[in-house]
Amino acid sequence: MSRIRARFWDPAGERHSIPTYPWRMAPTHLLTLRQLTAEGLRPGGQGVQAQILWTSRRHGAPGVRAAYLYDRRFALPKRTATPRQLEALAKANAARRTCPDCGRDAGYVLPRHLGTCLDCAETAGVAA
Ligand SMILES: [Zn+2]
Numbered sequence: 001m002s003r004i005r006a007r008f009w010d011p012a013g014e015r016h017s018i019p020t021y022p023w024r025m026a027p028t029h030l031l032t033l034r035q036l037t038a039e040g041l042r043p044g045g046q047g048v049q050a051q052i053l054w055t056s057r058r059h060g061a062p063g064v065r066a067a068y069l070y071d072r073r074f075a076l077p078k079r080t081a082t083p084r085q086l087e088a089l090a091k092a093n094a095a096r097r098t099c100p101d102c103g104r105d106a107g108y109v110l111p112r113h114l115g116t117c118l119d120c121a122e123t124a125g126v127a128a
Contacts, residue, residue, distance in 0.1 A: 008053040019050035026052055030069040037078070044076035 008022040021027075030050050036042060048068040056065045081089065096109045099117035101124075106117035114121040 013050075016051070016053070018048065021050065021052050023052055023054040026050065026069060029072045031072055031075075032067050032069060036070055036072070036075055039072075040078050041072065041075040042078050043070045044074055046070055046074040049074075 005022040005025070008016075008020055009025065010016050010020040013019045021030075031039070031041075033043070049071045050069040052067045052069065053064055056062055093109075094105060097105050097107060099106050099110060099120055101116045101120040104117065106119075110117060111121075116124070
């Protein structure tokens, strides 16, 4: 292991206060928030369990950077909408499709700049 990697190798968190791994060296059950989300998970009640530290040479923002890790074993499935929430969503979407002029469900979300369905907008345009 190189010296740079050894600097960030601290699985017990003795030097960094939480378990710390160099880039690509973290155990597979530790995931970033983005990785959890990609697996349909959320952290649940757990806080940050560990971190990955690496040295960034990016121009303008050099220095030690961190990515925070969560334990897959404590993660929970992403919340799915309840039937009541789905119903409320369906209602809201229906409202966005309903033309205030003719009162019909246009079958598409009304263009914001028109505020009416295309038929009504066209009629209004012809009348004007
Ligand atoms: Zn209309």
